[in-house]
Each structure stands twice: as C-alpha cells, then as structure tokens.
Amino acid sequence: MATGRTHRPATRSRGIPEATVARLPLYLRALTALSERSVPTVSSEELAAAAGVNSAKLRKDFSYLGSYGTRGVGYDVEYLVYQISRELGLTQDWPVVIVGIGNLGAALANYGGFASRGFRVAALIDADPALAGKPVAGIPVQHTDDLEKIIKDNGVSIGVIATPAGAAQQVCDRLVSAGVTSILNFAPTVLSVPDGVDVRKVDLSIELQILAFHEQRKAGEEALTDGLPASAATAQESTDQGPDGDVPAVMPA
C-alpha cells in the first residue's frame, strides 16, 4: 500500500455523516414543537433532551451544517428549522406513491406525518382490480397497470412499497425503471436495486426480534444477579435506531 490514498474528506462542504443525517429529522421535530410554542431560542442541552440524544452529539451534528448557534446564548429556533429543512430537502415537496393498499398501505395513506413535512401522497396503487377507484384517505386507488404512467405524470422519485413480500421485488423493478430512485420498503424482503437507487427498509418483525433478544438477556441476567444492585442492569444502547442512553429528566408536558 505505498500508493497515496487520495481521498480528501472535505469536511467543510458536502460531508455530512450518515449518522448525522439520520438524526436531523429528530432535531427538526423537536424544533418544530418549540416553534409552535413560540420559543425563540434553545440551548444544545435543552434541544438534545427533547430529541433524546446527548448534547455533545447534537453540537457535533450541527457543526457539520455550519455555525448556526450563538455562544453564550444557544440556537435560534426558527433559523435552525429553516436550515435543517433546507439541508434535508424539505423546502420543496416530494410527491410519493404508495404501492400496496392493504392494511398497512391504508395506514400509511392516512398517516398525517407525511403531508405535514414536505411529502405529498401523489397516488395509491394496488394490483387488486376490486380496489381500483375506491378512495382511501380521500385518494382513489389506481391499478398497477398504470404504474409507469403515474410515476412519470407526477414526477415521482420516491416510492413506498407496502405489498406482500412476494410482489415486492417486481414492484421495485417497475418503480425503478419508471424513474423512482428512492424506495421505502415495508415488505419483509431484501430488494436488489441498481447503483444510485436508495432503499430504506422498515421491518416490524425484525424490530420485535431485536427486542426479544434483549428481553431474553434481561431475564437471564436477572436469574444470575441474585444480590446485585439494580443499577448494574446493563447499558442498553440500540445502535442505530436506539433512542438514547439515558434520559433521566422526566418532562411531562
């Protein structure tokens, strides 16, 4: 390895770490709540508590975006809301299609969190002809046959797959070839996509299985720790989605 690995991270421009990106929506949510309560500024400590992270991490995260705070004072809530929204690309709104309007698809269509944050459900698509035309959440379901046309007519680049596992790859392929480049997958399957397409997956049963692992471990330790103080009860950090380490302060509304 004598060769120089010429890879400049370029800290100052487009180098926001993935872990930070994943937390920006969390901060945004906390900030939006503060904004609605007309709170003008927050300290990193307060905002971190509201978002369920620690303050050092939050400050580090914000430092990747730029210097948006004021030393001795804190962060201007409105300004930060704007900066984070812009960074996440939420100042434009994104048309989204949901494919697979079963229980889950319908729940997603009805989910208010989409519309409120820069996303617009442009269409609902299902393979069942019986559903075609029926409105779900006020939007008529369209048939899979028209998938490509729907994607193109609406300029959709983000698709949500809520079909059964068996149909997911096929739907994915069609979405991608119609121009979708980001997919949120609820079907319990690994999707393969070409380079340049992002997939994020949400798998309910995997989340439960991870909990079961920890639950079992707790039960096991309990049996072992006869007279140990309860505080020895392990540091449970769920790596990625993990909510935090400790949020000792209870804050009732």
Place this chain on the structure above:
Amino acid sequence: MATGRTHRPATRSRGIPEATVARLPLYLRALTALSERSVPTVSSEELAAAAGVNSAKLRKDFSYLGSYGTRGVGYDVEYLVYQISRELGLTQDWPVVIVGIGNLGAALANYGGFASRGFRVAALIDADPALAGKPVAGIPVQHTDDLEKIIKDNGVSIGVIATPAGAAQQVCDRLVSAGVTSILNFAPTVLSVPDGVDVRKVDLSIELQILAFHEQRKAGEEALTDGLPASAATAQESTDQGPDGDVPAVMPA
C-alpha cells in the same frame, strides 16, 4: 472516566455486538426461506447475498455465536435456524400487546409476520370506548382502563405503541409500571423510560426525510456533473450488495 464498567466483553461468551444482533433476524429470514425449500447447506457467500450483506460481515457475525459452520462446506441450514432462533429468544413465544388500534394498530394486528416468528398478539387495547369489544384480526379490542390487568394476566413484557403522539408517553408509563420492559414505539415522539427498559422506534416520516436528503443530493450532483463521466455517479450503499474489491485510487479532477 475510568469508571469501573465491570463488563468484560469476553468474546467467547455473552458479547454479541448490537450491530450483529440487529442482523440476526435478517439471516434467520433468509435461512427460513432456504429451509422451506429443503436446502440442506449454504455457504456464507450465498446466505450473505440472500440477506443483503457481504459475506465477510456474515462470517464475522456468526463467529460471535460460535463455530457453527464446516470449512470447505458451509453452514447446515436447519442447525443455524435453531441456533439463531435460540440466540434471539424465539424458541419461547412472547405475548405482545398493541396499544392504539387505529389504522396502524389494525395493520399491525393483522400482520402475519408476528405470529410466524415467536410472537403472539395477546391483546389489543384502545382508549376509544366505541371500539371496545369489536374484533380486529379476530381479537376483541379492550379498553385502556384494563391495561394493567391485561399486562399482568398475560405476563406481557413487550408492548407496541401505535397511538397518536400525544398519548404515547402516558401509555408508555402505564405499560412500564405494569411490568413491560420492551417497547416498540410507532408514535412520533421521544419516549423517556427508566433504566432497564428498551425502546425501539419506527418513524415513517423520519425514514422518508432521510430518503429526501439523499434524493436532493442526487439531484444536486446531477446538475453539477456536466461533462463528467457517468461512473462518478455516487457510490451509494443501501442494501449492501457490493462485490466491491475496488478501491477508488482515482482522483476526481
């Protein structure tokens, strides 16, 4: 600092990294599919492809569980299914309650993936008296008033929160004080819980926002790369499927 964290990693016994735990369900799913097709053995390469990870990672993961493979041959599918199930605590079945039977709660109740993998929906709970007694997915909805009794009678230690954000913390507190020690939270709120309670969260709108960030970045790069070769078009990783081996020694001009 230098706090006596009396927890020796002890590679050979109980030291499975969190990142590995989070992938075990993925492997289990792929293995179950192989098992149903009566495939007797798999190589790390094949299984890794099916699970959407790379083979080195998979082998490393399995090495934390023990030496369950055979060099030159691969892994015995049935045996691995059993070992991983046991490790995840899925050889027992876990009674689960779902609180909040709106669209999402109903979708969860109907979701087949629970029952098929060691979880049993012990009860559905909602605050709406109009729902009480109505069956969802064949299970009658019970009223929140009886939450504590339901938890205790069924020995529930895992709870799923699918309520609106405003009710989530309150529900969480009641679940915890009734004895629940693992929570899967679908409400868009940070829950605070005492030490020893695990929380995992699934937030639909956060996932979309992360996708939007990457989507925006793609659009930006596209605009920038006027005459650049197409090969510069992002090295995105999503579901890791990389037959990599190629380290970019190229200098972007």
Place this chain on the structure above:
DNA sequence: GACTGTGAACCCTTTCACAGCC
C-alpha cells in the same frame, strides 16, 4: 479446492474536554 473463522487494519461514530466567543 473450497470455504470457514479470525486477527489486524481501517473507518466511522461518539464522547471528552476545553478554547473561543457573546
């Protein structure tokens, strides 16, 4: 010859701790 199991290197993330600024 084929494939697992694993130390070592590498890289990403978190945490610490303090300089810098209001």
Place this chain on the structure above:
DNA sequence: GGCTGTGAAAGGGTTCACAGTC
C-alpha cells in the same frame, strides 16, 4: 458566566486477507 464549536481520544463496526480445516 454560559454556551457553542471542535480538535483529540476512545470506542465500535466493517473489511481485508489469510491461516486453518474439511
């Protein structure tokens, strides 16, 4: 005095590459 911004240290996780085994 209070709080941000950030180098530096520490900690995990991933990848490499090869020794070990069938």
